[in-house]
Amino acid sequence: MVILNSIIPFGRHFYAVNLCGVVFAKHRLSPAEQRHEHIHTLQQRELLFVGFFIWYIVEWLVRLLQYRNATQAYFNISFEREAYAHEGDKDYGQQRRHYASFAYLRNVENIHKNNILK
Numbered sequence: 740m741v742i743l744n745s746i747i748p749f750g751r752h753f754y755a756v757n758l759c760g761v762v763f764a765k766h767r768l769s770p771a772e773q774r775h776e777h778i779h780t781l782q783q784r785e786l787l788f789v790g791f792f793i794w795y796i797v798e799w800l801v802r803l804l805q806y807r808n809a810t811q812a813y814f815n816i817s818f819e820r821e822a823y824a825h826e827g828d829k830d831y832g833q834q835r836r837h838y839a840s841f842a843y844l845r846n847v848e849n850i851h852k853n854n855i856l857k
Contacts, residue, residue, distance in 0.1 A: 741768060741776075752810075759788050775826040782818050782840050791818070817843035 740761050747763040748756035755764040755772065757779040762768070768776065783791040795818060802812035813819060820843040825831040 741773075743767065757783070759783060770829075771826045774829070774832065775822045777832050778822040778825060778835070779818065781832065781835060782821070785837055794818075817841060 742761065742763050743766070744763060745765060748754070748765070754766060755762055755768060755776060757776045760780045760783065762776045764772075786794060795816060798816050798818075799812050802815045803809060806812050806815065814823070817840045821840040824843075825835075
């Protein structure tokens, strides 16, 4: 479910946030953005929602220490790397293996938003 609004997510650089399968978005999502958020829903379900958010925050803090840049920390979180890597694949949601995002913990690349965002 997508709820369009102008408040959540906070900040001008964020266009959507997925909270337990409910997506709050500032604009209509493209098909790729919808797939990206669907991947996050799958990630959240397999970690029983609370586990996902705890892991997400801890990993973001670790990446922040690693890169000393909030944007680079965000783009290098394993959950985001998986979602960005497969948002263009229409079949990924059906083919995805459980806990696939953990494969993105290794070989962390120095990803910057200009390399990912269109």
